[in-house]
Amino acid sequence: AKSIDHILDESPLVNAIQLNHWQWIASYYMCTLGEVFRGALPAAFILESETQLHFRPEVQVDNSAMTDDEYLIYEALQHQSSLTMQLASSILNRKNVYPVVQSLLQKGVLALHEEVQQTYKPKWVKYVRLSPAYAEESQLVALLDSLKSSRQKEAVLGYFQCQAESRKPISVKQLKEKSGVSDAVLNALVAKSVFETYSLQEDRVDFTNAFQPYTLTLSMAQQEAYDALQHAFKTKPVVLLHGVTGSGKTELYIKMIEATIQTGKQVLYLLPEIALTTQLVQRLTRYFGNTVSVFHSKYSNNERVEVWHNVLQQNPTAQIVIGARSALFLPFSNLGLVLVDEEHEQTFKQQDPAPRYHARDAAIVLAQAHGAKTLLGSATPSIETYHNVKIGKYGLVNLLERYGKTPLPEVQLIDLKEAYFKKQMKGHFSVALLDAIAEALALGEQVILFQNRRGFAPVMECMTCGHIPQCTNCNVSLTYHKFKNQLRCHYCGYAIAKPSHCHACSSTDLITKGIGTEQIEMDLAQIFPQSNIKRMDQDTTRGKYSFEKLIDSFKNREIDILVGTQMLAKGLDFENVSLVGIINADNLLYYPDFRAFERSFQLLTQVAGRAGRSEKQGKVMIQTYNPLHNTIQQVTHHSYTEMFKEQLYDRQIYKYPPYYRLIRLTLKHRDFGKLKEGSLWLYQGLKQHIDSPVLGPEEPAINKIRNEYLRTILIKTPANKSVTGIKKTIQRLLDSFDTVAQYRTIKVTVNVDYY
Ligand code: ADP
Numbered sequence: 118a119k120s121i122d123h124i125l126d127e128s129p130l131v132n133a134i135q136l137n138h139w140q141w142i143a144s145y146y147m148c149t150l151g152e153v154f155r156g157a158l159p160a161a162f163i164l165e166s167e168t169q170l171h172f173r174p175e176v177q178v179d180n181s182a183m184t185d186d187e188y189l190i191y192e193a194l195q196h197q198s199s200l201t202m203q204l205a206s207s208i209l210n211r212k213n214v215y216p217v218v219q220s221l222l223q224k225g226v227l228a229l230h231e232e233v234q235q236t237y238k239p240k241w242v243k244y245v246r247l248s249p250a251y252a253e254e255s256q257l258v259a260l261l262d263s264l265k266s267s268r269q270k271e272a273v274l275g276y277f278q279c280q281a282e283s284r285k286p287i288s289v290k291q292l293k294e295k296s297g298v299s300d301a302v303l304n305a306l307v308a309k310s311v312f313e314t315y316s317l318q319e320d321r322v323d324f325t326n327a328f329q330p331y332t333l334t335l336s337m338a339q340q341e342a343y344d345a346l347q348h349a350f351k352t353k354p355v356v357l358l359h360g361v362t363g364s365g366k367t368e369l370y371i372k373m374i375e376a377t378i379q380t381g382k383q384v385l386y387l388l389p390e391i392a393l394t395t396q397l398v399q400r401l402t403r404y405f406g407n408t409v410s411v412f413h414s415k416y417s418n419n420e421r422v423e424v425w426h427n428v429l430q431q432n433p434t435a436q437i438v439i440g441a442r443s444a445l446f447l448p449f450s451n452l453g454l455v456l457v458d459e460e461h462e463q464t465f466k467q468q469d470p471a472p473r474y475h476a477r478d479a480a481i482v483l484a485q486a487h488g489a490k491t492l493l494g495s496a497t498p499s500i501e502t503y504h505n506v507k508i509g510k511y512g513l514v515n516l517l518e519r520y521g522k523t524p525l526p527e528v529q530l531i532d533l534k535e536a537y538f539k540k541q542m543k544g545h546f547s548v549a550l551l552d553a554i555a556e557a558l559a560l561g562e563q564v565i566l567f568q569n570r571r572g573f574a575p576v577m578e579c580m581t582c583g584h585i586p587q588c589t590n591c592n593v594s595l596t597y598h599k600f601k602n603q604l605r606c607h608y609c610g611y612a613i614a615k616p617s618h619c620h621a622c623s624s625t626d627l628i629t630k631g632i633g634t635e636q637i638e639m640d641l642a643q644i645f646p647q648s649n650i651k652r653m654d655q656d657t658t659r660g661k662y663s664f665e666k667l668i669d670s671f672k673n674r675e676i677d678i679l680v681g682t683q684m685l686a687k688g689l690d691f692e693n694v695s696l697v698g699i700i701n702a703d704n705l706l707y708y709p710d711f712r713a714f715e716r717s718f719q720l721l722t723q724v725a726g727r728a729g730r731s732e733k734q735g736k737v738m739i740q741t742y743n744p745l746h747n748t749i750q751q752v753t754h755h756s757y758t759e760m761f762k763e764q765l766y767d768r769q770i771y772k773y774p775p776y777y778r779l780i781r782l783t784l785k786h787r788d789f790g791k792l793k794e795g796s797l798w799l800y801q802g803l804k805q806h807i808d809s810p811v812l813g814p815e816e817p818a819i820n821k822i823r824n825e826y827l828r829t830i831l832i833k834t835p836a837n838k839s840v841t842g843i844k845k846t847i848q849r850l851l852d853s854f855d856t857v858a859q860y861r862t863i864k865v866t867v868n869v870d871y872y
């Protein structure tokens with residue numbers, strides 16, 4: 118038996134349900150348990166192990182026989198008794214200190230010791246209180262009289278002001294702000310035993326102040342839907358709430374949450390995007406106060422650890438957890454309800470790194486383990502989910518009326534062929550769209566314009582030789598960003614200054630093609646110089662709060678026109694938007710993916726749903742070359758079921774989900790030839806051993822990213838058959854692939870239920 122060196126955690130940080138669930142994720146999504154752990158645990162839990170050098174005073178040594186380096190370390194150890202390797206190397210001013218350490222070890226001067234530490238740093242806040250000696254008023258009066266320094270008096274008076282304003286403990290920081298006195302003054306008062314200071318460990322995030330309780334009355338349609346939900350959950354553990362945009366799904370969620378926490382159970386509320394949490398957190402904390410907690414990847418590691426502990430200890434502050442997909446990994450022990458809002462969003466699927474899990478699907482499995490209900494919500498449910506409703510696996514509740522009975526927005530199609538032909542275009546805008554914008558602005562209403570591409574123009578082309586500047590690391594053309602006057606790669610971040618001449622033929626006749634959000638923003642500024650126009654895309658929302666700021670100023674009507682990418686589509690609620698314009702619907706439709714039509718429908722419907730959320734019916738204008746395209750027609754007529762039927766039919770014929778499960782293997786290597794050979798080897802193995810369609814090896818549309826070539830292999834397995842066997846076969850082949858010497862360096866990633 119060995120002696121215990123450290124006790125890392127007094128009670129486990131991870132519970133049994135989590136462990137089981139993580140094991141399920143590892144096996145279903147074909148990754149290692151370690152990969153799941155790495156994705157699941159806040160990095161601050163991960164232990165850093167450090168080698169410490171320990172002094173051994175009991176050993177007698179002759180220090181005159183030491184080299185200078187040995188002596189320096191010996192010296193330092195006598196004073197400090199232990200050193201980290203890093204410190205030792207800074208003492209010697211060189212990197213490799215190991216030879217020196219080795220020789221000291223042999224001489225017995227020091228011992229090596231592994232020290233293990235968590236990197237989480239609790240936040241301590243310093244508080245101040247008046248000494249109990251002054252509890253009586255008379256004592257206090259005497260004190261104030263006795264204080265000769267006016268600064269000190271101000272500090273004491275400031276203390277009482279703070280006390281009058283809140284009943285909470287008073288922090289030193291708060292007191293300094295209130296009284297305007299310095300640390301020196303406060304320290305003097307502490308020395309005189311007038312004040313006492315003490316420290317408390319605190320959470321970094323606090324929602325206490327947001328609590329503004331109000332009563333929520335459901336509309337008649339909402340109440341019916343709520344009753345229907347209760348009914349549906351009696352027989353089905355998973356229920357889809359199909360509610361049109363603006364129907365008040367959030368209000369139903371709030372009622373569901375309320376009913377759940379009243380039974381003492383926890384709620385997990387998953388959102389597809391961090392950006393969305395702000396608006397929702399505001400709404401929920403107003404109603405539930407600080408029983409709401411938030412968890413997502415923009416949180417610092419320390420913040421995440423705190424939420425983790427709160428959930429683990431079932432602190433009331435974490436009864437309701439709102440989060441992006443990783444919130445799924447928190448240590449719930451008593452879940453009663455899992456909500457997946459905007460369940461159709463593809464961002465629920467983790468891409469890289471592993472585990473490549475689908476948060477909606479993993480949440481359903483998690484809920485099952487807790488015996489909890491799962492409520493999926495969307496105005497445009499995914500084909501997979503709606504199919505599960507149709508085959509009776511999930512329950513369904515419809516809410517097809519907007520709150521306040523506002524009609525759904527009127528959709529008007531603008532045929533770009535015709536508009537160009539009739540010369541009714543101004544740049545990329547049809548005259549009809551511009552007129553509608555002008556009209557809305559004149560009425561003091563706000564406008565949202567949607568364009569799926571960021572940057573100024575997708576490509577720059579030489580008119581003399583046709584050369585298009587490419588990224589040097591990826592096989593993709595560079596995007597022109599006018600504001601920074603750069604060409605940038607959207608895959609690896611590579612950027613160069615905008616060239617003045619063609620690198621292929623030196624011609625200066627360069628033009629830009631296509632349009633991005635940046636160009637739309639600039640063009641609009643010329644047409645509507647009086648209006649405040651802002652842009653919302655990845656480039657303008659990088660900072661921690663930049664997205665929130667944009668949303669807030671748009672909500673406060675400081676912005677007239679908001680131009681943006683799909684970020685705009687997701688669940689945002691602005692009541693003053695009367696017009697939504699879609700600059701070009703076609704680049705969505707012709708995206709090379711089997712889900713392109715489904716996604717176009719969802720995205721267009723969701724963007725459109727931002728219009729007319731108050732009393733007035735909103736208007737949506739879609740510019741397209743394909744006004745008769747089925748998907749565009751389905752959007753125009755708000756016809757989800759038509760879209761569903763058509764897509765489902767195609768999926769069946771072409772063997773895609775929900776009829777087939779997809780497992781995609783991606784192979785990567787810097788050597789094109791080796792990759793080609795390796796992927797063929799693997800493909801042939803799969804083909805031989807798997808009795809389902811195996812497609813490829815294929816070059817993806819962008820076949821080189823960050824100097825690595827890519828190939829993919831797609832395996833399709835019938836959804837009504839177990840995939841366990843096939844997964845085992847794939848794993849076996851991947852293992853033997855690894856043993857082939859020349860393919861050892863080829864990286865293979867597995868994506869189960871590939872999106
Ligand atoms: P959805 O998420 O279904 O698109 P929301 O939940 O955002 O719809 O609701 C749309 C708007 O209607 C929001 O501004 C919301 O506050 C308001 N609303 C919905 N239901 C109610 C209700 N019962 N009482 C008051 N306001 C409501």
Ligand code: ZN
Pocket residue numbers: 579580581582583584619620621622623624
């Ligand atoms: Zn050229």
Ligand code: ZN
Pocket residue numbers: 588589590591606607608609610611823
């Ligand atoms: Zn690149």
